[in-house]
Amino acid sequence: MYTEQRLLENPPVTLALSDCKDYLSKMPDNSIDAVITDPPYNIKYKYDAYSDNLPFHDYIQWQLEILGECTRIVKPGGSILYLNYPELASKLFWDASEQYALVPYEIITWIYHQHTGGKPFRKGTRLWLWWGVEREPDYIGEEALKGQYRNPTDKRIAKRIEQGLAPVDYDWWHYEQVKNVSKEKTAHRILSRGSPGL
Numbered sequence: 001m002y003t004e005q006r007l008l009e010n011p012p013v014t015l016a017l018s019d020c021k022d023y024l025s026k027m028p029d030n031s032i033d034a035v036i037t038d039p040p041y042n043i044k045y046k047y048d049a050y051s052d053n054l055p056f057h058d059y060i061q062w063q064l065e066i067l068g069e070c071t072r073i074v075k076p077g078g079s080i081l082y083l084n085y086p087e088l089a090s091k092l093f094w095d096a097s098e099q100y101a102l103v104p105y106e107i108i109t110w111i112y113h114q115h116t117g118g119k120p121f122r123k124g125t126r127l128w129l130w131w132g133v134e135r136e137p138d139y140i141g142e143e144a145l146k147g148q149y150r151n152p153t154d155k156r157i158a159k160r161i162e163q164g165l166a167p168v169d170y171d172w173w174h175y176e177q178v179k180n181v182s183k184e185k186t187a188h189r190i191l192s193r194g195s196p197g198l
């Protein structure tokens with residue numbers, strides 16, 4: 001099944017419903033700036049239309065093929081940001097770097113504080129794998145990674161603020177859960193400040 005829907009004109013946003021490999025295979029080489037993707041994690045999650053339970057090597061092979069297509073369509077100096085569980089992400093980070101023209105740039109740990117209930121030791125961590133295509137990414141979005149000091153009245157910190165300086169984020173991000181029923185619906189700073197046009 002394939003459908004496409006224009007959601008916004010400015011900035012232009014199109015939503016496509018398709019098997020991602022079919023869709024990627026129709027996209028031209030070196031045609032986009034970045035891929036940001038959150039694939040299934042092969043954890044037997046009960047999706048409506050997809051069985052999330054492949055043999056380990058089949059799953060890794062599938063993900064590598066998708067990452068190969070992503071490498072082909074992203075321009076040199078563009079970025080691929082790929083989310084997965086830590087065990088799978090650590091394998092894919094290096095396997096994909098060896099197979100394709102991908103330069104490992106950063107691994108960002110994404111932490112959920114607590115789950116609302118259920119079994120203990122559910123995964124509260126995901127890793128965002130970040131590669132540059134052919135070279136380190138041209139666009140890092142450093143402005144978006146600047147935060148606010150927690151102790152602005154400290155003399156040394158006050159001086160830094162006066163100088164227009166700001167703290168920068170570490171390589172881990174901590175987000176409380178925001179669900180469809182949550183009151184909080186605001187865009188996170190990382191998105192709203194980092195993406196031109198949003």
Ligand SMILES: C[S@@+](CC[C@H](N)C(=O)[O-])C[C@H]1O[C@@H](n2cnc3c(N)ncnc32)[C@H](O)[C@@H]1O
Pocket residue numbers: 018019020021038039040041047050
């Ligand atoms: C981890 S979830 C992503 C959730 C999403 N980030 C969100 O917050 O709603 C993985 C998604 O990939 C979709 N998916 C599974 N196989 C796919 C395929 N072959 N092509 C495109 N999407 C697929 C699943 O239906 C599911 O919605």
